[in-house]
Amino acid sequence: MNETTILSAEKLNLYYGAAHALKDVDIAIPERQVTALIGPSGCGKSTFLKTLDRMNDLVPGVRIEGTVSYRGQDIYAPSVDVTWLRKQIGMVFQKPNPFPMSIYDNIAYGPRTHGIKNKSQLDDIVEQSLRGAAIWDEVKDRLKKSALGLSGGQQQRICIARALAVEPDVLLMDEATSALDPISTSKIEDLISDLKDKYTIVIVTHNMQQATRVSDKCAFFLLGELIEFGNTTDLFSMPKDKRTEDYITGRFG
Numbered sequence: 106m107n108e109t110t111i112l113s114a115e116k117l118n119l120y121y122g123a124a125h126a127l128k129d130v131d132i133a134i135p136e137r138q139v140t141a142l143i144g145p146s147g148c149g150k151s152t153f154l155k156t157l158d159r160m161n162d163l164v165p166g167v168r169i170e171g172t173v174s175y176r177g178q179d180i181y182a183p184s185v186d187v188t189w190l191r192k193q194i195g196m197v198f199q200k201p202n203p204f205p206m207s208i209y210d211n212i213a214y215g216p217r218t219h220g221i222k223n224k225s226q227l228d229d230i231v232e233q234s235l236r237g238a239a240i241w242d243e244v245k246d247r248l249k250k251s252a253l254g255l256s257g258g259q260q261q262r263i264c265i266a267r268a269l270a271v272e273p274d275v276l277l278m279d280e281a282t283s284a285l286d287p288i289s290t291s292k293i294e295d296l297i298s299d300l301k302d303k304y305t306i307v308i309v310t311h312n313m314q315q316a317t318r319v320s321d322k323c324a325f326f327l328l329g330e331l332i333e334f335g336n337t338t339d340l341f342s343m344p345k346d347k348r349t350e351d352y353i354t355g356r357f358g
Contacts, residue, residue, distance in 0.1 A: 108135040111305050112157055117171035126152045128329045139306045141320035149329040150309045154277050158194040159187055195268030199280040201260035203252035208244050211252045211263055215271035230270050238266035239296050258289025278308040294319050317341055325349045
């Protein structure tokens with residue numbers, strides 16, 4: 106299978122003040138596949154995910170060395186417009202964070218920001234995005250009601266729909282199911298499998314069963330280092346590094 110690299114990091118180092126959070130990370134993330142980032146808490150998974158759409162820019166005292174590229178372009182180059190970048194690379198967070206406004210306005214928010222004002226066009230985008238996030242049938246009769254009135258699992262799918270509305274190329278998900286019940290989690294896992302036909306998805310997960318269920322590629326982080334990266338089935342059945350094996354068999358972490 107020919108793989109096109111869509112996101113890559115070379116010799117990526119990240120410091121929070123004096124703390125060295127990412128150490129010489131080299132990785133090439135393939136297009137239209139699901140890549141899972143696994144590892145114990147505090148090992149750099151979420152920090153790495155946030156370097157991919159420059160979310161760490163918002164943290165004081167962060168210093169980044171090395172390169173992070175999206176389709177071959179260095180995203181930390183001075184010429185890169187962060188608003189443009191975040192349209193290409195959407196993010197869904199651990200805790201559902203719908204805006205305190207109607208379901209419709211949550212989804213239309215991004216497209217409006219990017220200049221779409223036409224009502225019928227917005228109606229189409231809202232419907233397609235909610236269908237894309239597998240929640241249209243549940244909310245189509247209450248689009249004008251507050252998104253905050255939905256259950257946690259529904260709110261998280263609204264956040265996924267909101268990310269899809271600006272037609273990103275890549276979807277980053279930072280433990281997007283960890284705050285949800287098993288049924289909602291299963292719905293979002295099914296959704297991830299459906300979405301990878303159109304999007305490249307990178308997820309951070311603590312749940313190794315989830316990583317084996319939904320991902321094509323898997324990256325194991327430990328203490329800020331990328332220890333191993335490869336096909337998920339290979340990494341779980343024949344890990345190349347003793348530390349990977351110890352982690353996935355539950356001997357530590």
